[in-house]
Amino acid sequence: MFADLSPADQAKYVAAKRAVELVEDGMKLGLGTGSTAAWMVRCLADRVKTEGLRIQGVPTSTRTADLARELGLDVVSLDQAGNLDITIDGTDEFDRALNLIKGGGGALLQEKIVASASDRMIVIADFDKQVPHLGKFPLPVEVLGFGLASSREHIARLLADHGLVDRDITMRMQGDAPFVTDEGNFILDLHLEQIPDAPALAIALNQVPGVVENGLFINICDRVILGASDGRIEEHVRS
Numbered sequence: 001m002f003a004d005l006s007p008a009d010q011a012k013y014v015a016a017k018r019a020v021e022l023v024e025d026g027m028k029l030g031l032g033t034g035s036t037a038a039w040m041v042r043c044l045a046d047r048v049k050t051e052g053l054r055i056q057g058v059p060t061s062t063r064t065a066d067l068a069r070e071l072g073l074d075v076v077s078l079d080q081a082g083n084l085d086i087t088i089d090g091t092d093e094f095d096r097a098l099n100l101i102k103g104g105g106g107a108l109l110q111e112k113i114v115a116s117a118s119d120r121m122i123v124i125a126d127f128d129k130q131v132p133h134l135g136k137f138p139l140p141v142e143v144l145g146f147g148l149a150s151s152r153e154h155i156a157r158l159l160a161d162h163g164l165v166d167r168d169i170t171m172r173m174q175g176d177a178p179f180v181t182d183e184g185n186f187i188l189d190l191h192l193e194q195i196p197d198a199p200a201l202a203i204a205l206n207q208v209p210g211v212v213e214n215g216l217f218i219n220i221c222d223r224v225i226l227g228a229s230d231g232r233i234e235e236h237v238r239s
């Protein structure tokens with residue numbers, strides 16, 4: 001099966017498989033969203049089937065919930081599960097401090113809530129996701145539909161205060177219509193190139209009244225597992 005995958009999927013599979021090896025019987029898990037996280041769900045389902053592993057999974061999107069159910073995993077809500085042992089999720093970028101930009105798949109809100117309810121967050125990724133500074137990947141910000149133009153203005157002023165003048169802010173689209181999140185909100189993508197102070201920006205963005213959540217995950221991720229198509233694995237642990 002491995003040989004039939006594209007190099008990109010091989011890298012994702014390698015990272016996902018390693019992360020799933022850390023799962024123990026009886027654990028409650030947060031299940032991330034995206035193409036790498038989908039490999040984690042498949043690897044988990046494989047262990048459930050072959051080893052009889054008993055786990056409960058809290059998905060971070062309807063997409064992940066559908067896949068997990070389809071593969072026979074025990075899917076529960078976060079409120080049913082309570083505190084989680086581990087969340088395993090993908091990322092769009094991570095830096096040396098293991099701070100992340102997430103939300104490329106539009107699931108940042110549930111992803112942050114679920115990761116924050118977990119003892120540990122493990123991120124799985126390929127080597128391209130490692131960056132010296134966050135910000136090359138457009139930063140997703142989930143906003144309410146009410147007063148959207150006003151929130152956007154407010155964000156633009158806030159960015160300027162953080163030394164990020166005249167940066168593009170684009171509405172996330174799906175075909176011809178705005179992308180709508182699982183919670184019924186919209187996403188603004190902030191094209192920042194480089195974020196000088198990610199912790200400060202994460203706090204400031206969430207003070208804009210129309211902002212629901214932003215895609216900066218600061219001090220949430222504990223470990224990053226990187227996979228390569230040649231089977232190489234590298235692990236980074238937050239100090």
Ligand code: 5RP
Pocket residue numbers: 032033034035036037089090091092101102103104105106107108111
């Ligand atoms: C979804 C996410 C994803 O984890 C992120 O976009 C990475 O996705 P992929 O594994 O497909 O590259 O944050 O909201």
